[in-house]
Amino acid sequence: MKILVCISNLPDTTTKIKLNSDSKSVDLSGVQWVINPWDELALTRAMELKEKSGGKIEKITVITVGDKIAEPTLRKALAVGADNAVRIDAIASDDYYVAAQIAEYVKKESFDLVMAGIESSDYNGSAVGGMLAEFLEFPSISSVSSVELEGDNFVMKRAIDGGTETVTTSLPAVAIVQKGIAIDPRIPAMRGIMMARKKPLTVEAPADIQAVSEFVNFEMPQPKPPVKMVDAENVGELFRLLHEEAKVL
Amino acid sequence: MIDFEFSEEQIMIQQAARDYAQRELIKDVIERDEKAEFPTEHIKNLAELGFLGMLVDEKWDGGGMDTVSYVLAIEEISKIDASVSVIMSVNNSLVCYGLEKYGNDEQREKYLKPLARGEKIGAFLLSEPEAGSDATKQRTIAEDKGDYYLVNGTKNWITNGNSASTYIVIAHTHPEKGHRGINAFIVEKNSPGISIGPHEKKMGMRSSDTHSVMFTDVKVPKENRIGEDGFGFKFAMKTLEGGRIGIASQALGIASGAFERALQYSQERKAFGTEIFNHQSIAFKLSDMAVKIENARNLCVKAAWLKDQGKPYGTASAMAKQYAADIAMEVTTEAVQILGGYGYVSEYHVERLMREAKLTQIYEGTSEVQKIIISRSLLK
Amino acid sequence: MSVLVYTENWDGKFKKSSFELVSYAHSIAEQNGGDTIAVTIGNVAQDELEKLAFYGASKTVTIGGDTYKNLDSAAYANAITMVAEAQACKIVVMGNNNTGKGIAPRIAVKLQAALVSGATALPQSYDPLTIRKNVFNGKAIGYQQVKSDKAVITLAQNSYKIIDAAQAFQTEAFDAAGVETNTQVQSVDKVSDKLLLTDAEVVVSGGRGMKSGDNWAPLEELANVLGAATACSRPVSDEGWRGHEEHVGQTGKIIAPDLYFALGISGAIQHIAGVSSSKVIVAVNTDVEAPVFETADYGIVGDLKVVLPKMVEEAKKFKANN
Numbered sequence: 001m002k003i004l005v006c007i008s009n010l011p012d013t014t015t016k017i018k019l020n021s022d023s024k025s026v027d028l029s030g031v032q033w034v035i036n037p038w039d040e041l042a043l044t045r046a047m048e049l050k051e052k053s054g055g056k057i058e059k060i061t062v063i064t065v066g067d068k069i070a071e072p073t074l075r076k077a078l079a080v081g082a083d084n085a086v087r088i089d090a091i092a093s094d095d096y097y098v099a100a101q102i103a104e105y106v107k108k109e110s111f112d113l114v115m116a117g118i119e120s121s122d123y124n125g126s127a128v129g130g131m132l133a134e135f136l137e138f139p140s141i142s143s144v145s146s147v148e149l150e151g152d153n154f155v156m157k158r159a160i161d162g163g164t165e166t167v168t169t170s171l172p173a174v175a176i177v178q179k180g181i182a183i184d185p186r187i188p189a190m191r192g193i194m195m196a197r198k199k200p201l202t203v204e205a206p207a208d209i210q211a212v213s214e215f216v217n218f219e220m221p222q223p224k225p226p227v228k229m230v231d232a233e234n235v236g237e238l239f240r241l242l243h244e245e246a247k248v249l
Numbered sequence: 250m251i252d253f254e255f256s257e258e259q260i261m262i263q264q265a266a267r268d269y270a271q272r273e274l275i276k277d278v279i280e281r282d283e284k285a286e287f288p289t290e291h292i293k294n295l296a297e298l299g300f301l302g303m304l305v306d307e308k309w310d311g312g313g314m315d316t317v318s319y320v321l322a323i324e325e326i327s328k329i330d331a332s333v334s335v336i337m338s339v340n341n342s343l344v345c346y347g348l349e350k351y352g353n354d355e356q357r358e359k360y361l362k363p364l365a366r367g368e369k370i371g372a373f374l375l376s377e378p379e380a381g382s383d384a385t386k387q388r389t390i391a392e393d394k395g396d397y398y399l400v401n402g403t404k405n406w407i408t409n410g411n412s413a414s415t416y417i418v419i420a421h422t423h424p425e426k427g428h429r430g431i432n433a434f435i436v437e438k439n440s441p442g443i444s445i446g447p448h449e450k451k452m453g454m455r456s457s458d459t460h461s462v463m464f465t466d467v468k469v470p471k472e473n474r475i476g477e478d479g480f481g482f483k484f485a486m487k488t489l490e491g492g493r494i495g496i497a498s499q500a501l502g503i504a505s506g507a508f509e510r511a512l513q514y515s516q517e518r519k520a521f522g523t524e525i526f527n528h529q530s531i532a533f534k535l536s537d538m539a540v541k542i543e544n545a546r547n548l549c550v551k552a553a554w555l556k557d558q559g560k561p562y563g564t565a566s567a568m569a570k571q572y573a574a575d576i577a578m579e580v581t582t583e584a585v586q587i588l589g590g591y592g593y594v595s596e597y598h599v600e601r602l603m604r605e606a607k608l609t610q611i612y613e614g615t616s617e618v619q620k621i622i623i624s625r626s627l628l629k
Numbered sequence: 630m631s632v633l634v635y636t637e638n639w640d641g642k643f644k645k646s647s648f649e650l651v652s653y654a655h656s657i658a659e660q661n662g663g664d665t666i667a668v669t670i671g672n673v674a675q676d677e678l679e680k681l682a683f684y685g686a687s688k689t690v691t692i693g694g695d696t697y698k699n700l701d702s703a704a705y706a707n708a709i710t711m712v713a714e715a716q717a718c719k720i721v722v723m724g725n726n727n728t729g730k731g732i733a734p735r736i737a738v739k740l741q742a743a744l745v746s747g748a749t750a751l752p753q754s755y756d757p758l759t760i761r762k763n764v765f766n767g768k769a770i771g772y773q774q775v776k777s778d779k780a781v782i783t784l785a786q787n788s789y790k791i792i793d794a795a796q797a798f799q800t801e802a803f804d805a806a807g808v809e810t811n812t813q814v815q816s817v818d819k820v821s822d823k824l825l826l827t828d829a830e831v832v833v834s835g836g837r838g839m840k841s842g843d844n845w846a847p848l849e850e851l852a853n854v855l856g857a858a859t860a861c862s863r864p865v866s867d868e869g870w871r872g873h874e875e876h877v878g879q880t881g882k883i884i885a886p887d888l889y890f891a892l893g894i895s896g897a898i899q900h901i902a903g904v905s906s907s908k909v910i911v912a913v914n915t916d917v918e919a920p921v922f923e924t925a926d927y928g929i930v931g932d933l934k935v936v937l938p939k940m941v942e943e944a945k946k947f948k949a950n951n
């Protein structure tokens with residue numbers, strides 16, 4: 001079986017965000033690029049599945065849509081354990097564009113399971129996994145917190161309000177993963193870093209697809225008014241304020 | 250050809266070390282320091298990641314990484330836990346390096362491989378009660394008995410003294426020949442006649458296990474001598490040159506770890522109506538600390554680069570160690586000052602870093618010994 | 630331009646968030662001279678459906694039948710898309726929750742439409758359609774401009790108010806049979822009957838400042854009096870003082886209640902990331918410099934041992950009078 005993990009290359013989540021002077025774009029100079037945290041957990045889980053599958057899962061491929069800046073991120077994924085990496089050489093204009101590009105690749109290669117993180121921590125879209133499934137007409141399971149290989153199928157747990165459901169679906173399928181899928185992202189070992197030097201990273205030309213949206217403007221969040229202090233001797237005042245001023249009680 | 254960029258791989262290794270330190274080591278570092286508890290589990294994990302033998306060639310089951318990567322990795326680990334990084338440093342740059350560089354293939358096969366994989370840990374037994382920085386005054390004797398050596402004596406302040414399985418022991422075979430009579434031996438810790446003193450109660454680096462080791466009629470096979478007869482002094486000196494890069498990087502990490510905490514605190518803590526970073530007295534302290542750390546890092550990386558290029562690096566590594574250790578003491582002291590009362594309690598980490606910094610000025614050649622090495626090199 | 634709003638139901642009941650979505654959709658429809666069409670999947674009683682009309686739905690399309698018993702993203706997306714096309718809606722609105730995240734992207738592809746995930750306000754403009762949302766995990770705000778003819782919007786929690794806009798109640802059953810489903814549910818594991826943390830309008834949360842897991846009784850009492858859910862910070866669940874299901878923060882649950890009490894929580898950035906969408910935050914801490922006060926709207930500096938029992942007492946008084 002083969003698994004594809006979709007990876008987004010984006011600024012480290014601890015990056016301090018600054019806007020360019022025209023506010024039409026975010027200043028990304030000097031940022032440290034990382035694998036989107038959810039995608040990194042997806043990759044970690046894919047590795048775990050492969051390792052315990054006794055050879056049944058033979059290959060894990062990682063894919064991203066991006067320019068050359070994304071390559072260190074892909075090589076890190078290879079160091080963590082992916083078998084090969086694919087970069088579609090285009091700027092990731094919007095979710096629709098990215099999903100359509102990846103779909104074109106999946107149509108050429110065959111995968112049994114495609115994994116994608118539930119949200120990207122740059123533009124906070126929750127879209128690529130679901131869109132990809134629709135472009136490919138694959139079933140998709142969203143909010144997946146656990147994937148296990150049982151026999152020839154994957155059994156997944158997904159979050160529902162107030163609990164979890166254990167579900168299966170026909171393959172190939174897309175699993176859109178979230179918290180719980182793996183505990184911590186895997187740290188690459190020296191051996192992995194060494195092996196990554198020899199693993200294939202292929203660059204694919206993009207298909208002719210148009211993006212359907214773009215970010216045209218940005219602003220920084222308004223600073224909130226300072227906290228209003230209430231005397232510890234006068235807790236009744238707090239409830240009066242919550243009722244009369246904030247109107248939340 | 251000057252290039253200050255780290256390679257993608259070097260950054261990946263730095264990040265891997267950082268991730269492990271910031272995610273795992275941080276969890277129990279305060280508790281381990283308090284209880285002076287050996288980081289058994291962490292060493293196992295770091296071995297699996299390949300950090301214990303990262304400098305050893307792939308052929309001998311090592312990570313095959315360069316010394317610059319090693320500097321970056323040790324710095325990251327030391328930001329959180331210098332007790333762990335000293336275990337790493339001794340294993341990599343003293344024990345593994347010595348065996349890889351000067352051992353023969355049989356010794357590498359038998360002893361280096363498990364050490365490079367991190368399955369076993371090594372210790373380097375040079376210091377004695379009366380021979381620290383002056384290594385020629387060895388009183389441990391390895392008497393040549395034909396097909397084996399009989400070792401007697403005491404070694405002090407031995408890092409990994411109890412947790413190591415493989416010792417490299419420096420001892421005199423021909424005391425009359427002075428430093429030319431010294432040899433280095435591979436000794437298995439479980440050899441009959443070895444007894445281990447109690448765990449030293451230390452000011453800092455409390456979770457690395459430091460012991461004295463006593464040898465009473467310990468038989469060491471002839472084939473366990475490293476190099477030609479009388480090579481031991483040169484072996485020790487050459488190996489310590491590389492070891493200094495490890496300790497220099499450790500001092501660097503202790504300094505930058507304390508600096509990161511002080512910088513963050515200065516932007517959170519308010520006094521007189523503003524974050525304390527906005528007070529020049531604090532901002533200038535941080536500025537001075539940043540310059541010192543940058544200098545120390547450049548010295549460490551330069552020494553590592555020279556080593557990777559196969560060029561002489563003895564003086565460069567002495568400069569790196571002396572400077573990094575001295576500024577580690579200064580920077581950690583200032584970090585404690587910036588954090589004030591918080592700095593003095595264990596929860597905020599900087600007081601531990603300050604205690605750890607002190608040792609980097611002492612072990613593997615005190616700052617004064619480094620100055621001897623540096624000053625002698627000036628006249629050449 | 631008519632707007633379709635997918636109103637999810639939970640065992641035949643709507644939640645406050647369902648009505649927020651209807652109000653949001655209705656505001657867009659009104660600004661464009663169109664209708665607000667609600668669509669529900671599953672069995673919902675008439676009197677419950679009527680509530681949607683009260684907040685602005687001019688028509689409610691119902692899709693019943695056993696096909697949709699389990700959430701199947703492809704099948705749901707298919708059905709909702711068919712309704713959108715049948716009702717000539719160019720904008721489809723739904724919540725940015727588990728269900729919405731699963732089906733909205735699929736609908737967007739079917740409609741060849743852009744998806745705006747987690748919108749935080751009504752569109753800034755309609756020609757071109759430009760919508761505000763948080764980016765970089767709330768560290769900046771972005772305006773996403775839609776270039777396609779149609780759009781799918783998921784609305785972030787607590788981003789819009791409920792507005793009364795009663796319409797005549799009208800329903801229409803939509804036959805979406807014949808849709809294949811592919812998702813088999815093998816088992817369901819409900820956490821408990823307790824008020825769901827992610828649903829609660831008021832949340833009372835304790836941090837390391839609670840000192841011990843044995844000190845939770847007054848916190849639970851306060852929650853009880855206010856009809857609130859209980860939560861905790863990461864160190865508390867790591868220590869085992871409370872279960873992990875109560876952990877809110879970047880690596881735990883992300884919540885957006887109307888009112889969040891942070892009791893003995895210092896306010897590490899990872900914690901704030903999980904609660905910053907709360908409408909109002911009250912913080913109680915011994916340290917006046919604790920970062921939580923930067924985020925809080927109301928604060929009390931004091932020892933919880935003293936302050937918390939007073940809060941319980943005052944909450945009881947308040948509830949008795951209001």
